[in-house]
Amino acid sequence: MDATATGSPDHGTGTPTDAPGGPATRGRPRDPGRDAAILDAAVDVLAEVGYAALTMDAVALRARAGKATVYRRWASKDELVLDAVRRLEHQQVPVDPLPDTGSLRGDLLALFRPEPAEETARRDRAAAGLVSVLSHRPELAGAAHRSLVGPWAHAHRTVMARAVARGEVDPGADVGILAQVLPTMAAYRALVQRAPFDEAFLLAVVDGVLLPALRPPAAPPR
Missing domain, CATH: 1.10.357.10 (Tetracycline Repressor, domain 2)
Known part of the structure; x- marks a missing residue:
């Protein structure tokens, strides 16, 4: 499970976690497996509730990731859904x-x-x-x-x-x-x-x- 799944900040190299939508920091290396899990979760949520009702929080919950983890990879719902x-x-x-x-x-x-x-x-x-x-x-x-x-x-x-x-x-x-x-x-x-x-x-x-x-x-x- 991602460290932010419980809402706690990521801990990697001691660099503070970036805020949602903010610039990426030099924390722990990006995990392609985590990317795939988030994108799969986005597909599942999109299929269940549609685009309008999809939220980054719902995707993060489905992927068992923190919202900050999702925002570090995709700055907006549009970007996340299109990539998914x-x-x-x-x-x-x-x-x-x-x-x-x-x-x-x-x-x-x-x-x-x-x-x-x-x-x-x-x-x-x-x-x-x-x-x-x-x-x-x-x-x-x-x-x-x-x-x-x-x-x-x-x-x-x-x-x-x-x-x-x-x-x-x-x-x-x-x-x-x-x-x-x-x-x-x-x-x-x-x-x-x-x-x-x-x-x-x-x-x-x-x-x-x-x-x-x-x-x-x-x-x-x-």
């Missing part, structure tokens, strides 16, 4: 390493990794909790898009760029835009349509939308 959602999405992308099947279709299909229904529901509830506030906080829209779509779009852009290098994809194709198509459609499907991201949906988008848009143009008839 970003981490959640990154956990779904098989980036170590990305699939390399030798074909773009194979790579795009291999990126799809079925997960337990319970975990899917948890992720979708957390994402919905973030999306629900965008009508009131439009300044968060760009950051929310990067958190929800960014990790998948980056993976798609990477496998598409490899396909361009192999000569499999039209070098004039707008890979930057097309890499966002499936992640954005998946987010809309999950958050607005409340429909599952399943293999049938994946095949429909890959075979019916992405591959036709990325193929080199056909040679004109002689």
Whole structure:
């Protein structure tokens, strides 16, 4: 348990604990494991109560950490929630390493990794909790898009760029835009349509939308 879980100050090198929102001090080294626990707690609280009702205190309590510990890492609720959602999405992308099947279709299909229904529901509830506030906080829209779509779009852009290098994809194709198509459609499907991201949906988008848009143009008839 973190030393601040009971409200007492951290004790590391004797440096005073920084106040919430204040500059970081030279206390004990930051523990990545503690970061992960706080972000997981933020996801759970976000999924349960939504963005508006989420508080730093509630996240700290769920993570068994002190409020000062949370504020040393994230200066605001916005930063904490966006990082939590970003981490959640990154956990779904098989980036170590990305699939390399030798074909773009194979790579795009291999990126799809079925997960337990319970975990899917948890992720979708957390994402919905973030999306629900965008009508009131439009300044968060760009950051929310990067958190929800960014990790998948980056993976798609990477496998598409490899396909361009192999000569499999039209070098004039707008890979930057097309890499966002499936992640954005998946987010809309999950958050607005409340429909599952399943293999049938994946095949429909890959075979019916992405591959036709990325193929080199056909040679004109002689």
